[in-house]
Amino acid sequence: MPVRDSVTIVGASLAGLRAAETLRRDGFEGRLTLIGDEPHVPYDRPPLSKQLLAGDWDVDRISLSQPERMAGLDLDLRLGQRATALDVPAHTVDIEGVAEGYDGLLIATGARCRTLPGTEGIAGVHTLRTLDDGIAIRDALRSGSRRVVVVGAGFIGAEVAATALGYGLPVTLVEALPVPMGRVLGDTVGDVVAGVHVDNGMDLRCGVGVDEVCGTDRVESVRLSDGAVVEADLVVVGIGVVPNTEWLQGSGLTVDDGVLCDETCLAAPDVTAAGDVARWPNPRYGEVMRVEHWDNAVEQGAHAARRLMLSDEEAEPFSPVPWFWSDQYDRKVQMAGRPRADDEVSVVDGSFEERRFTAIYGRDGRLTAVFGMNRPRQVMQYRGLLERGASWSEALEFARDQT
Amino acid sequence: MRIVVDYDLCESNAICMQIAPDVFEVRDDDFLYVLNETPGEDRRAVMDEAAQRCPKQAIRVED
Numbered sequence: 001m002p003v004r005d006s007v008t009i010v011g012a013s014l015a016g017l018r019a020a021e022t023l024r025r026d027g028f029e030g031r032l033t034l035i036g037d038e039p040h041v042p043y044d045r046p047p048l049s050k051q052l053l054a055g056d057w058d059v060d061r062i063s064l065s066q067p068e069r070m071a072g073l074d075l076d077l078r079l080g081q082r083a084t085a086l087d088v089p090a091h092t093v094d095i096e097g098v099a100e101g102y103d104g105l106l107i108a109t110g111a112r113c114r115t116l117p118g119t120e121g122i123a124g125v126h127t128l129r130t131l132d133d134g135i136a137i138r139d140a141l142r143s144g145s146r147r148v149v150v151v152g153a154g155f156i157g158a159e160v161a162a163t164a165l166g167y168g169l170p171v172t173l174v175e176a177l178p179v180p181m182g183r184v185l186g187d188t189v190g191d192v193v194a195g196v197h198v199d200n201g202m203d204l205r206c207g208v209g210v211d212e213v214c215g216t217d218r219v220e221s222v223r224l225s226d227g228a229v230v231e232a233d234l235v236v237v238g239i240g241v242v243p244n245t246e247w248l249q250g251s252g253l254t255v256d257d258g259v260l261c262d263e264t265c266l267a268a269p270d271v272t273a274a275g276d277v278a279r280w281p282n283p284r285y286g287e288v289m290r291v292e293h294w295d296n297a298v299e300q301g302a303h304a305a306r307r308l309m310l311s312d313e314e315a316e317p318f319s320p321v322p323w324f325w326s327d328q329y330d331r332k333v334q335m336a337g338r339p340r341a342d343d344e345v346s347v348v349d350g351s352f353e354e355r356r357f358t359a360i361y362g363r364d365g366r367l368t369a370v371f372g373m374n375r376p377r378q379v380m381q382y383r384g385l386l387e388r389g390a391s392w393s394e395a396l397e398f399a400r401d402q403t
Numbered sequence: 404m405r406i407v408v409d410y411d412l413c414e415s416n417a418i419c420m421q422i423a424p425d426v427f428e429v430r431d432d433d434f435l436y437v438l439n440e441t442p443g444e445d446r447r448a449v450m451d452e453a454a455q456r457c458p459k460q461a462i463r464v465e466d
């Protein structure tokens with residue numbers, strides 16, 4: 001087992017903090033440095049589009065740890081500081097331009113929002129990734145915004161749009177795909193998700209893009225690709241994220257839509273990566289993937305931390321079944337697995353009409369995924385089957401036994 | 404050590420149950436039951452892990 005006196009974790013958010021907690025839980029007693037460029041103590045992002053945006057929760061409720069617990073980790077915690085370069089052979093990382101040595105380094109710098117070109121400098125146009133973003137959008141919703149346009153009906157866009165409707169404002173949700181999240185959920189289940197929006201009074205426009213965000217210094221309207229012009233004084237853009245890897249230029253690491261790792265989350269000798277920034281071959285799927293879900297940041301953070309303490313012989317591959325949730329209106333949506341849009345879909349309990357159901361996905365005789373609307377316990381049961389690599393007929397049999 | 408669950412936050416996804424089935428149980432009625440609110444000190448690491456992996460931040464481990 002490699003001897004390590006010091007571990008540095010770059011990125012003080014979910015993956016980074018859970019990595020630090022794992023190291024201490026496993027008995028690591030050396031120097032543990034956690035560096036993050038945000039000024040805040042590590043906080044949880046999912047509430048940013050939900051309870052925080054709705055005004056139900058205050059900022060102090062979203063912290064990822066209690067102060068006593070943080071203190072117990074005995075961290076060298078550097079908030080508001082940015083890592084600017086990495087030298088793998090020399091084992092140094094530059095923090096605010098000053099080189100510091102490490103024995104083991106974990107990269108957890110996450111991702112940031114993609115923006116709509118041409119909207120820089122137009123007030124009232126936002127993206128949502130950080131606490132500061134969340135507060136800015138919440139304050140706009142609270143203080144007299146009259147019409148909202150959300151661009152992109154992925155999870156975050158859909159949640160923001162749903163929360164904005166809760167303020168009693170007219171909201172238009174614009175999605176380029178014909179069916180929201182159709183690429184992930186397939187059209188059948190995606191249509192149900194669209195139905196939930198419409199039931200709740202959303203002005204949902206699918207199959208259209210955004211041609212222009214209009215307004216000189218403040219946003220006034222959004223012009224869509226079908227020619228429609230929608231008035232708006234608040235626009236939230238949710239069109240995906242890009243991994244934060246610029247600081248790794250010249251480090252010798254392979255950066256290609258994320259930090260490329262091996263199966264065990266190792267990016268270079270004594271360097272691992274985890275969370276939204278990491279790309280690795282998941283042996284379960286024989287596919288190189290980058291996963292942007294909460295649970296993956298937790299699991300991979302722990303895995304990448306432990307990897308630093310293991311020799312190459314001891315190291316194990318990271319082979320999770322991806323899993324996420326999303327809360328929209330009063331519906332709790334969850335999905336586990338890796339479906340393709342044209343997989344077979346079977347509803348195994350509940351119904352689309354009730355907006356309460358479990359649907360399983362299959363291909364080539366295998367179970368590939370499960371989706372649940374207000375069915376969290378059931379999704380986890382099928383996730384267990386996915387972890388075991390269950391066949392389609394096994395999954396159907398399991399479903400029959402449940403009823 | 405005392406385990407406190409905020410049932411308003413909990414969504415019964417049973418992640419904690421996979422980690423410590425002797426302490427957490429999500430039953431067929433879709434509610435989470437804490438089977439042992441005061442597990443022994445030897446279980447602290449496992450309880451911390453359950454709290455850290457709960458996606459809804461619904462579990463608190465109090466001293």
Ligand SMILES: Cc1cc2nc3c(=O)[nH]c(=O)nc-3n(C[C@H](O)[C@H](O)[C@H](O)COP(=O)(O)OP(=O)(O)OC[C@H]3O[C@@H](n4cnc5c(N)ncnc54)[C@H](O)[C@@H]3O)c2cc1C
Pocket residue numbers: 010011012013014015016035036037038045046047048049081082083084108109110111112128129130156244247274275276277291292293294295297323324325326327
């Ligand atoms: C609004 C919102 C809602 C979400 N809701 C859900 C949900 O309901 N369900 C779900 O499964 N997932 C959800 N997610 C996704 C989930 O929050 C992310 O997958 C998770 O935050 C990833 O954690 P991470 O630690 O890998 O990266 P991040 O959380 O992005 O953290 C990376 C940190 O590193 C910092 N950093 C970057 N570069 C540097 C540098 N050079 N030096 C120092 N620090 C640096 C960043 O500022 C940031 O603080 C949501 C995300 C958002 C934004």
Ligand code: SF4
Pocket residue numbers: 408412413414415416417418419420427429435456457458459460461462
């Ligand atoms: S992990 Fe959290 S949300 Fe899930 S059942 Fe346990 S307490 Fe509830």
